[in-house]
Amino acid sequence: MTQPASTTEPAAQTSVTGLLDHPMHWRRAGVLLALLVALPFVAQASGQEFYIGVASRILIFALAAVSLNLILGFGGMVSFGHAAYLGLGAYTVGILMFHGVTSAWLAWPLAVLASGLFALAIGAISLRTKGVYFIMITLAFAQMLYYIAVSVKAYGGDDGLSLASRSTLLPGVDLADDRIFYFVVLVLFVLVFWGVQRLLNARFGHTLQAIRENEPRMVAIGFPVYRYKLVAFTIAGALAGLAGVLLVNLNSFASPSMLQWHQSGVLMMMVILGGVGHLYGPVIGAVVFLLLEEILAGFTIHWQFGLGALLLAVVLAAPNGLMSLATRRHTGEGKK
């Protein structure tokens, strides 16, 4: 069974890395991390504390986009219902707090667990279908959860669910302080990003990408393809749940619109904008998308028009996302 993994080694010798490897680029990552750590201090020193919240928001969406990229970019599974797990994470925290459970140590793992379990169940059914049907069935499940959130009046229904406060983490560590919250988000983001990078370069990640490239061959070799895809789908759902946990804490508000298909579309846009199947793609996508939104909204109330025009230009001019402009590496993404 080690045969498939070892076939990447000749490639690893000829070039710096193999085709399926996704190096961290430690030097660049270090600079980026240093900038992210410095950001709240710079923002505070220049009196622009507002941007600490913006940065938290961007990191949270980057986290969600990274989780979507795991299945969309590396697994070739075009899930159009990823917002469902974001919303599940958010609502789990919201509902627990509604019943008086404020501890992050209890609520956050439960929320991640709930998202993961739902992803497991939804994935188990959805992965029986392929192509466009997979896109649509994931969308259908997300819409079901959306309508449930809208209909259940006990938890706010259409109006959404307000949180009394942010979760409590440790005595003395007050998440209501935007700077502390930012660092919690940053730590979790770095951990998830690092974990996903490790996963992709491990045997599991290589198998997942091989399935994306040629599923029949992987079946023929004897890999339990369905199980690999389901595990990846579940992990992605759980990580999106974590993003939802952070998002609901940031806004102190869980809204049904978090689960809506529009939100799934936005997450997909971030991934595609940055570059499908690039390690840093979804992060770049989330940063560019949310900054564009922020900047355009400052100019005109009709910012969505400009956003749409720019996105369309990216689709037409840079088919494989912004990262492809930088690397121009042909990945051979075919029509699925």
Add this chain to the structure above:
Amino acid sequence: MGILILEQALNGLQFGLMLFLLAAGLTLVFGIMDMINLAHGSLYMIGAYLIATVALASNSFVVGLGVGIVATAVIGMLLEMTILRRLYQRDHLSQVLGTFAILLMCNEAVRMVWGPQPVMLNPPDALAGPVQLLPGFSYSAFRLLIIGVGLAVALLLYLGVTRTRVGMQVRAGASNREMALAMGVNVQRLFTLVFGLGAALCAVAGGMLGPLLSVQVGMGESILILAFVVIVIGGIGSIRGALMGSLLVGVVDTSGRTLVPMLLEGLFGPAVAANAGAAIASILIYVLMAAVLFYKPQGLFPAHG
């Protein structure tokens, strides 16, 4: 009880037929061009706005409907020729992103032109009142007109697709695009034509549903998702599947919203019915779709192979 069920069945039929108008265009574009078009709902919205505006200016619903349908078809064809044509050869992901961008732009453009407030579209005065169908049972005349128009369009579409030369090319394109190309079908012109037809059908649906639902920004999105559900249930690329799927979804959705809360109230009391009833009713069609895909992953009437 009998009257109620009859009324719900007619409402379901009416909604299903309108869904069919949207789903037919969507399934053809999907089946022939292998293209996911999220902007299809925007054409429905634009059609409804144009019809409402012309109808108000000319003081005639019929004139508004006619002008709006033609104008929307032209807009659809222009959209196809300028932008969408470039997306056919791309993967589904690029199509989703590209048409999502168009959807955002359409929504914003409509908001710029007509403002954020909903626009009024009134049915013609002659059809404003109810009609007595059976002793003790009257039904809205305008809804009857919708059913009539829907049936007529469905019949015309059926005849057009099965009995004409262009229809034959459309079917050939839907079941095997490469083969149709090899047989000398002018695929580019056919695509533009099909897209224009899809846009016109959107406008018809927009004009018919406009007086019932409100004409506002974002009206296309909720119905677009329903249309996608319909074509996935029916089988992508199949007109017959789109019709069956539409009627199924229309009836299940409409009657579910009335009958499920009633049923729950009878079983568990009003408190449960108020909460769970609405939730169950609104997810019924998605449960239906998931169930169909579970047992028939290609939909009920697959067009390919």
